[in-house]
Amino acid sequence: MAVKRVCADMDVVQxxxxxxxxxxxxxxxxxxxxxxxxxxLVMADIVMKLxxxxxxxPKQLIVLFVDEEAxxxxxxxxxxxxxxxxLMVGARFDWYCIEVKHFSCYNSLTSxxxxxxxxxxxRDAWVRMPPPFSIRNHxxxxxxVDNYQSFLPKxxxxxxxxxxxxxxxxxxxxxxxAQLNMGIGAGITGKNFIYPIYDWKASDVWLYLxxxxxxxxxxxxxxxxxxxxxxxxRICQLFSVDCVGSLIYIAEYEPxxxxxxxxxxxxxxxxxxxxxxELYRRSSRTRRQTEEPKDYKALLKKMLIDEPDKHFTTDLExxxxxxxxxxxxxxxxxxxQRDYRKIYDALVAGDPKLRTLRAVNMDIASAYADYAKKFRxxxxxxxx
Numbered sequence: 001m002a003v004k005r006v007c008a009d010m011d012v013v014q015x016x017x018x019x020x021x022x023x024x025x026x027x028x029x030x031x032x033x034x035x036x037x038x039x040x041l042v043m044a045d046i047v048m049k050l051x052x053x054x055x056x057x058p059k060q061l062i063v064l065f066v067d068e069e070a071x072x073x074x075x076x077x078x079x080x081x082x083x084x085x086x087l088m089v090g091a092r093f094d095w096y097c098i099e100v101k102h103f104s105c106y107n108s109l110t111s112x113x114x115x116x117x118x119x120x121x122x123r124d125a126w127v128r129m130p131p132p133f134s135i136r137n138h139x140x141x142x143x144x145v146d147n148y149q150s151f152l153p154k155x156x157x158x159x160x161x162x163x164x165x166x167x168x169x170x171x172x173x174x175x176x177x178a179q180l181n182m183g184i185g186a187g188i189t190g191k192n193f194i195y196p197i198y199d200w201k202a203s204d205v206w207l208y209l210x211x212x213x214x215x216x217x218x219x220x221x222x223x224x225x226x227x228x229x230x231x232x233x234r235i236c237q238l239f240s241v242d243c244v245g246s247l248i249y250i251a252e253y254e255p256x257x258x259x260x261x262x263x264x265x266x267x268x269x270x271x272x273x274x275x276x277x278e279l280y281r282r283s284s285r286t287r288r289q290t291e292e293p294k295d296y297k298a299l300l301k302k303m304l305i306d307e308p309d310k311h312f313t314t315d316l317e318x319x320x321x322x323x324x325x326x327x328x329x330x331x332x333x334x335x336x337q338r339d340y341r342k343i344y345d346a347l348v349a350g351d352p353k354l355r356t357l358r359a360v361n362m363d364i365a366s367a368y369a370d371y372a373k374k375f376r377x378x379x380x381x382x383x384x
Contacts, residue, residue: 012200012204013046013204013208016043016196016200017046020047021056023162023196024057024060028060029062030159031064031155031156031159032063034064034079034082035066035236036075036076036078037236038220039200039205042164042205042208042214043162045212047061048085058091059090063082063086063094064094066096066152067079067117067118067130067134068117068236069097069117070117070264072219072238073257075217075235075236078216078217095135097117098135098136098138098151099119100141100146100148101115102147103352125263127264140154153193156192157192159192161193162195165195165198166201166205167199168200168201219235219253219254227249228249296343296344299344300344300347303321304321304324308321311347317350320350323357324346324347324357327357334368336364339364343356
């Protein structure tokens with residue numbers, strides 16, 4: 001689907017202040033999702049400024065933090081700091097240490113792509129202990145089954161859930177934002193979710209934090225110093241394939257945390273050994289220099305048609321493989337070698353949320369649209 005961008009007559013900061021005021025003007029509880037990361041820090045600072053100026057009522061505010069157990073120490077310190085700030089102005093702060101499910105790119109080797117935070121059966125291996133004031137269970141939670149995306153809507157049904165998602169973070173999020181139900185009476189998203197900074201770029205986030213003197217977790221600076229691209233500075237969901245790149249340096253700046261992570265997730269060492277490989281969908285110069293050229297189309301035929309039972313051993317892997325097979329059939333004749341490589345890497349590394357599938361689908365569709373446009377401009381349509 002084509003996405004049309006429209007320029008506004010105000011900057012993103014001014015627009016976000018207006019959105020936040022409108023959110024609280026509804027008079028219902030406002031749930032602010034907080035992680036201690038850069039995006040949630042921007043939203044927290046704006047909300048705090050509006051509270052102090054008297055523009056919004058802190059009694060409406062409930063801050064939600066879902067503790068992932070395996071988190072950088074400086075990020076947790078930042079959450080403690082902001083918890084104190086919100087409590088001091090009269091807001092509520094719910095710190096959840098519950099058994100929500102995440103996807104772990106390490107566990108795909110053991111036929112289990114999930115990681116359960118605060119798993120009660122692995123208490124002796126927890127990365128750290130939960131704070132004494134944390135919420136340890138909830139009647140709406142299905143332990144080990146729900147992820148935080150499916151859990152939080154259950155606890156925010158009576159209000160508005162404010163989330164720091166930005167469209168510029170990925171092609172998938174841009175498409176999602178473009179498809180939101182904006183009809184009259186349906187709300188901004190058709191649900192009770194609102195994304196006040198959806199139109200911010202990463203540069204806007206960093207500039208706001210700098211100009212407003214907002215403290216950030218020191219881990220961001222350490223990651224940047226060791227070479228992590230500024231667009232890849234993510235500190236949440238450490239075991240997802242999108243964020244695992246930062247773990248290859250963790251022994252350098254947080255050795256104690258690295259040792260605890262290895263105890264909790266023994267396969268985490270794989271990131272150190274095979275980071276520049278197909279296992280993590282890398283396309284770096286190191287991988288190009290060390291790997292022999294491959295016929296990815298032939299490899300996919302072997303994986304998806306000739307030997308599917310050998311390559312896909314879990315129900316999740318088989319469901320993902322079926323979707324990729326449909327994608328290949330859909331674009332038969334238009335798929336390039338680079339697309340086959342991305343598909344192959346996604347199947348090897350795992351794509352449980354089908355994010356890579358959606359990106360590849362859009363990439364092929366865009367390339368075909370460009371080809372068709374060029375064909376018409378060069379007179380191909382007239383010749384036909």
